[in-house]
Amino acid sequence: MKIRTGYSIAFDTPGPTPMVLMLNVHPDRANDLITPDVMTIDPPVSAHRFVDSFGNLCTRVVAPGGRITFSADVLVKDSGAVDEVAPDALQHAVQDLPDDVLPFLLASRYCDTDKLSNTAWQLFGSTPEGWARVQAIVDYVHNHIRFDYQRADSTRSALDGYTQREGVCRDFAHLAIAFCRCMNIPARYCTGYLGDIGVPAVPDPMDFSAWFEVYLSGRWYTFDARHNKPRIGRIVMARGRDATDVAISTSFGPAWLAKFEVHTDEVVEPETRDQPQQDLPQMQWLQAAE
Template sequence: MKIRAGFNIGYQCEHETAMLLVLNIHPSRRADLLTEQTLTFDRPIEAWGYLDIFGNVCSRISAPPGLTTISTKFDIYDSGLPDPVPENAFQHDIKDLPDDVLVFLLGSRYCDTDRLADFAWETFSGTPLGWQRVKAIVDFVHEHITFDYDRADPLRTAHGGFTDGKGVCRDFAHLAITLCRCMNIPARYCTGYLGDIGVPKNPHPMDFSAWFEAYLSGRWYTVDARHNTPRVGRILMAIGRDATDVALSTAFGPAILTSFEVFTDELPS
């Protein structure tokens, strides 16, 4: 399967403003590219890149005053297979986890494990260890939160999503991640492209998507609490502890989002 994806995003800055961007695809997917994937700007801007502590490709720019549009468009190969369902995957004892996985057991900015630990143990301690426990958590989150674009809140934590019962894909991910961590299952936040491939087309404008990965049987497995069904055509951009680590842009000064277009389409064979 071939997929064409990309975006056009505009920012209005009053003054020259330093920005960090996490808008490239993840290095793990670069081998699948059929065309180059680079960031372009509609005005002369110097950009320089680096890898953050999670291995994400980041860019630094100094946006001049006025309107700047950042764009990319690329074609990528995808297997066309749905997310794997590891029904027999086992949960590790904490003592057996790799050192670099331990951070994904800890609370973080949006994953307030201290506020949900008691509920998690009361609700999920009787479920089988491993994938079955992850599935029980995801089933709960999928039923507990109602998806609502109008209820998006960049300040909402996992506990806030648990209390409000409404939110967007990041809220599903944060709550599921937090409950997994409370149950000693490492979980990390993911963001990327997820088009309407193999499913009915969503009438809302395309957006980036959030999901998470759980560490079982010595590897990371994709899990999607919002859709709660294996999907086709995910294109990973970045991973982190929560949405803080994978923010599309971080501006060190006023920067107003003026336009936002994301596209992800399957190409004819």
């Protein structure tokens, strides 16, 4: 399958403003790029790309002041497979976890595990360890929070999501991640593209999506507390401890969002069928031969 993804995002700044952008497809999907993942900047400014400590591709610019627009349109190859389900995946003892996985057990800006630990053990302490426990957390969060695009709040933490019981996909992810970490299950935040592929289309404007991954049986598995079902066509842009680490834009000065458009759609290939040539009547064929 091929998926066409991209964005057009504009900001207004009062003067020269340094910015860091995290808008590229994650490097681990580099081999799936059919067309180059190139960011177009209008007006053109110097840009520097680097890979951060979580392995995400970032772009540094200085917005000159006024309107600046970042855009891209990328064709990505995808297997078309749904998220993997592995009910037998096992939870590791903390002492057996790899060193680079340990940070995803700790509290972070939006995943305030210290305030949710007692609640997590009360809710999930009796569930079987491993995949079943993570799925119990996902089921709970999916039913506990009401999705409301109009109620997005960039300051809402996992505890706030738990008490307010409303939010957007990042709030579902933050609460589920916090509960997993409270139960000694490493969990990391993901952001990227997730189109309406294989599911009924929804009328809401397209946006980047948030989900999370947990470390079980020696590898990372995808979970999505908002949708709570395996999906097709996830394209990761960035991973981190929470939304702080994967912000699509960070400005070091005022920057007002002036335009935000995202697209991610399956490319439906036109059907090609060999059209057999009809035999001409014998007399016509003879005339043609002459």
